[in-house]
Amino acid sequence: MKIASWSRATPAEAAPLAALFQRTEAVAPVGMEQHAEDVRNRLTTLGPDSAGRTRVGRDHTGTVVAYGEVADMGTVDDVLRIRLANVCHADVADDVRAELHHWLIAQAKQLRDDRGSAQAVLGTRCAENDRAGHELLIRDDFALVRHQRDLVLAVPDAPPAPVLPPGLVLAPVDERYDELARLAHNEAYSDSPAAVRPDRRTWPQHATGHPRFLPDLSCLLLAQADGSDNPVAAFLFALADGSTDTPTAMLHCLGTRAPWRRSGLATAMISRVLHRARSADIGQLRLEVTDSNHPALALYRKLGFVESGRGFAVLMRQLTPEADEQP
Ligand SMILES: CC(C)(COP(=O)(O)OP(=O)(O)OC[C@H]1O[C@@H](n2cnc3c(N)ncnc32)[C@H](O)[C@@H]1OP(=O)(O)O)[C@@H](O)C(=O)NCCC(=O)NCCS
Known part of the structure; x- marks a missing residue:
């Protein structure tokens, strides 16, 4: 054609x-x-x-x-x-x-x-x-840099209750915390070279202003007595996913800022999503993760996520001015 x-x-x-x-x-x-x-x-x-x-x-x-x-x-x-x-x-x-x-x-x-x-x-x-x-x-001259995995989890009938360390509270995504959530997002993803780190202009479309944003399934974890400028310790933004026949929520971005990692925060946020999904008749969670993101893969495997078969490869290439001279 x-x-x-x-x-x-x-x-x-x-x-x-x-x-x-x-x-x-x-x-x-x-x-x-x-x-x-x-x-x-x-x-x-x-x-x-x-x-x-x-x-x-x-x-x-x-x-x-x-x-x-x-x-x-x-x-x-x-x-x-x-x-x-x-x-x-x-x-x-x-x-x-x-x-x-x-x-x-x-x-x-x-x-x-x-x-x-x-x-x-x-x-x-x-x-x-x-x-x-x-x-x-x-x-x-492109080279394979990673495989992107597409994972799914069926929402169980009785999801586990979220368990939080003392001093942290689960909160809905609130516009008062919008900029702090953006900063927490960009900090949590600062070690992920492939991640999008939105500026103030593109943040709304990435998060709360996304046409498929699911406010009831999204949440923040706030540190109550936090000495730093930003109480947002962890965040989860969920989107409605219309790409499958099963009603599905996409875990669009999810992260815990470094000082709070390995304390069960991501697990607690996903437990909350599972409860909310159950009440909203959403049968499945879905997400994309890079195969080099070992912490995230360990987290998702522990929670029971499995491959959907819709993963893809990512290839990269330098674009130096010297390369322009090549035929
Ligand atoms: C991945 C991420 C969200 C995990 O958040 P977290 O709040 O530390 O996760 P939890 O404390 O709930 O971890 C639960 C389990 O996941 C696994 N896990 C989490 N981090 C891990 C790590 N660094 N190494 C190995 N296993 C890890 C463990 O099994 C852990 O249970 P354990 O601590 O009892 O062994 C966090 O590392 C992060 O924000 N990374 C950067 C952003 C990112 O990659 N987000 C995911 C995009 S798909």
Whole structure:
């Protein structure tokens, strides 16, 4: 299949893009959004200057069959992190997909130069079963950096009661703590190179302003007599997950700040989610975790989470100006 026309992605394309992602996720999952409102949210979080770095391909009938995206994921230690997405319907010809890939690389270079960054690193997802996609990336100097696991847990009839150490209270997500929760989130994820660390602008879409945010299943753990500026010791933000037939809550982000780790806080928050899920007739919890995140994997295995089979690989490549000279 060839592409008849290319255009920029706009929020008006959210529904046809969601339809494309539903088809591609069924055969080669990389965690793309399945619903129009989530795609709209994705396009919004790319930022106002990013529309030109997206590309929507239509076939001769006008059906959306390809999507390319270059996203600025922020600068850490002077290195600009750029996420690429190359999602094509299974019938799209390999050379079209390769052409889209090279367009994405050119856009990433442009983004690096626009941001005035000397160094940039590119990251992209590839389905575990997508051999052609892997080969395309490896030929272009991408290297496999990790596997992303997709885990699920059936909500039991009688979940265990949350148990907390003294001095900590479970609290609903409250707008008074919004900025403190963002700071706690970014601190907890500071050792995770792949994690998104939202700024004030993108935090709402990441958390409480996400269209699928589940306030009743989300929570904070507050330290009552905390000497530091931030009483938020741990946080859990849950989203409704519409990607399966079983009513499912997605544990979108969950973390405990370093001084409070190994005290049962994450376990207590997940116990609370299980109780809330039970009352809300939600049958399953789901989450994504990097296979190098041993503490999190140990936590989830202990709680009984199992692989869903929807994991994917993450590949990365440096984007130095010297590399621009190479053919
Ligand atoms: C993963 C994380 C949330 C765990 O939080 P926590 O509050 O320390 O977890 P708990 O105290 O409830 O741990 C429960 C069990 O998980 C396992 N576990 C947790 N941390 C572990 C570690 N560092 N090493 C090995 N096992 C670990 C243990 O089995 C532990 O039980 P135990 O202490 O009785 O042995 C925390 O380390 C964190 O915030 N990491 C950074 C953010 C992150 O990666 N979030 C998850 C994204 S998917």
